Amino acid sequence: MASPLVTTVDWGDVTTTTLESRSRVLGDNITNNNALLAVLKQKGKQKPFTGGREIFQELRYAQNQTFMWYSGTEFLNISLNETMTGARFPIKQASIAVVLSGLEQIQNAGDEQMIDLIEARVDTAEDTFWNQMSAAVYSDGTGFGGKQLNGISLLISKAPTSGIVGGIDRSQQVWWRNAAINANTDTRGVVTATNIQSYMNSMTISLKRNSDGIDMIVFDNNYYQAYLTSLQTIQRITTSPSSKAGAGFTSLKYYGAGKEVDVYLDGGKNGQIPVNTGYFINSDYLFYRPSAKRNFVVIGGDRTPTNQDAIVRLMAWAGNLTANNLSLQGVLWQ
Numbered sequence: 107m108a109s110p111l112v113t114t115v116d117w118g119d120v121t122t123t124t125l126e127s128r129s130r131v132l133g134d135n136i137t138n139n140n141a142l143l144a145v146l147k148q149k150g151k152q153k154p155f156t157g158g159r160e161i162f163q164e165l166r167y168a169q170n171q172t173f174m175w176y177s178g179t180e181f182l183n184i185s186l187n188e189t190m191t192g193a194r195f196p197i198k199q200a201s202i203a204v205v206l207s208g209l210e211q212i213q214n215a216g217d218e219q220m221i222d223l224i225e226a227r228v229d230t231a232e233d234t235f236w237n238q239m240s241a242a243v244y245s246d247g248t249g250f251g252g253k254q255l256n257g258i259s260l261l262i263s264k265a266p267t268s269g270i271v272g273g274i275d276r277s278q279q280v281w282w283r284n285a286a287i288n289a290n291t292d293t294r295g296v297v298t299a300t301n302i303q304s305y306m307n308s309m310t311i312s313l314k315r316n317s318d319g320i321d322m323i324v325f326d327n328n329y330y331q332a333y334l335t336s337l338q339t340i341q342r343i344t345t346s347p348s349s350k351a352g353a354g355f356t357s358l359k360y361y362g363a364g365k366e367v368d369v370y371l372d373g374g375k376n377g378q379i380p381v382n383t384g385y386f387i388n389s390d391y392l393f394y395r396p397s398a399k400r401n402f403v404v405i406g407g408d409r410t411p412t413n414q415d416a417i418v419r420l421m422a423w424a425g426n427l428t429a430n431n432l433s434l435q436g437v438l439w440q
Contacts, residue, residue: 135232135236136235136236136239136240136402137152137394139236139240140239140240140243140372141322141324141355141357141368141370141372142243142258142322142324142372142387142389142392143243143394144355145321145322145389146389146392146393146394147394149389149390151389151390151392151393151394152393152394152395152396153393153394153395154395154396154397154398154401154425155395155396155397155398155425156397156398156399159197160194160195160196160197161194161195161196161197161395161425161426161428162192162193162194163192163193163194163195163272163393163395163428163429163430164191164192164430165191165192165193165430165431166430171183171185172184172185191274193271193272193273193274193428193429193430194272194273195256195272195273195395195426195427195428196256196426197397197424197425197426198247198253198254198255198256198424198425198426199253199400199422199423199424200235200238200239200255200422200423200424201405201420201421201422201423202231202234202235202420202421203231203418203419203420203421204224204227204228204231204418204419204420204421205227205416205417205418206223206224206227206416206417207414207415207416208415208416209415210223211417231421235402235421235423239255239423240378241378242254242255242257243255243257243258243378243427244257244258244259244372244378244379244380245257245258245259245260246259246260246263247260255425255426255427256271256426256427256428257427258385258387258427259380261284261392261427261429261432261435262284262385262387262432262435262436262437263276263284263286263437264286264288264437264439265286266283266284266285266286266432267283271429271432272428272429281433282432282433283432283433284432284433284435284436284437285309285312285313285386285433285435285436285437286436286437286438286439287305287308287309287436287437287438287439288439288440289305289382289438289439289440290440292305296440297328297329297332297382297438297440298332299332299333299335299336300336302329302332302333302336303333303336305438306323306333306360306362306386306438307362309386309436309438310360310362310363310367310386311362311363312436313363313386313388313434313435313436314363314364315434317364318388318390318434319363319364319365319388319434320363320367320386320387320388320434320435320436321365321367321368321387321388321389321390322367322368322369322370322387322389323360323367323368323369323370323384323385323386323387324369324370324372324379324384324385324387325369325370325371325372325373325379325383325384326372326373326377326379326380326381326382326383326384327371327373327377327381328373328381328382329382329383329384329438330356330358330369330371330373333358333360333369334358337358355370355371356370356371357369357370357371380439382439382440383437383438383439384437384438384439385435385436385437386435386436386437386438387435388431388434388435390431391429391430391431391432391434391435392427392428392429392435393427393428393429393430394425394427395425395426395427395428396423396424396425397423397424397425399424400422400423400424400425401423401424401425402421402422402423403421403422404419404420404421404422405420405421405422406419406420
């Protein structure tokens with residue numbers, strides 16, 4: 107009979123079971139705890155890809171030029187029109203390791219002690235993954251040597267007339283440029299509670315196309331506070347439980363260009379959105395594209411370093427944020 111001091115639990119089995127049972131929860135938590143990703147998920151814009159060297163996003167960049175008014179037997183315009191192309195986004199990868207040293211395995215003898223230790227390590231891994239992904243959502247893709255997610259700072263740029271996004275050169279293609287207002291150089295001056303609604307109105311109107319328009323605004327602390335202050339005199343302050351992104355987000359309402367829009371605070375404590383920045387987003391044209399095979403999953407088996415007394419398990423993700431219309435997105439900044 108085995109000694110009561112000798113554990114009968116396999117570390118590898120417990121670690122794998124814990125990680126695999128939590129991986130789906132981690133993926134859901136990451137999307138549900140970021141306003142932008144939550145809206146994209148709810149609107150069906152979370153579209154996994156199954157393979158390929160890059161993530162291909164189809165887009166339409168021009169109207170069909172063969173339309174014409176005609177009379178009688180006049181010859182019609184049947185010329186071939188190129189109206190479609192595609193943006194190509196790189197596949198970005200991320201991983202995190204759960205490591206258990208040999209000494210920890212000895213010290214944590216007993217089923218409950220081992221499971222508690224593993225769950226604590228997995229909790230930390232989840233929090234770290236979530237924080238890094240939240241930061242990446244607002245990145246320009248240059249972090250970590252260019253390996254970071256292509257975030258909103260790249261897709262909705264403060265310098266939209268330059269740079270390459272999805273393989274398309276914005277300096278050459280006007281239709282691939284987002285709107286941008288620099289409050290430092292605008293005649294209205296830097297953003298305050300007095301002028302923020304004027305900025306919001308002009309940006310929203312500039313991004314309106316027939317019935318199409320922005321459906322969310324994301325502000326940092328300063329811009330959100332300015333907007334909140336501008337509303338307090340009329341007490342139009344609401345946090346709607348039926349908000350598209352679900353409960354838990356601090357949000358106000360804005361009515362502009364014919365539709366009600368959620369205004370989210372994505373700053374708060376340790377917020378990742380750049381300071382003095384607001385993104386005006388039409389989420390119909392943004393996509394969250396995780397890999398169908400690497401969407402917060404455990405990869406490989408136990409990994410034992412050749413020169414260390416430890417067991418390592420890896421959880422991985424791959425994918426990117428993509429877009430197929432940047433001209434209907436905007437950024438306000440200073």
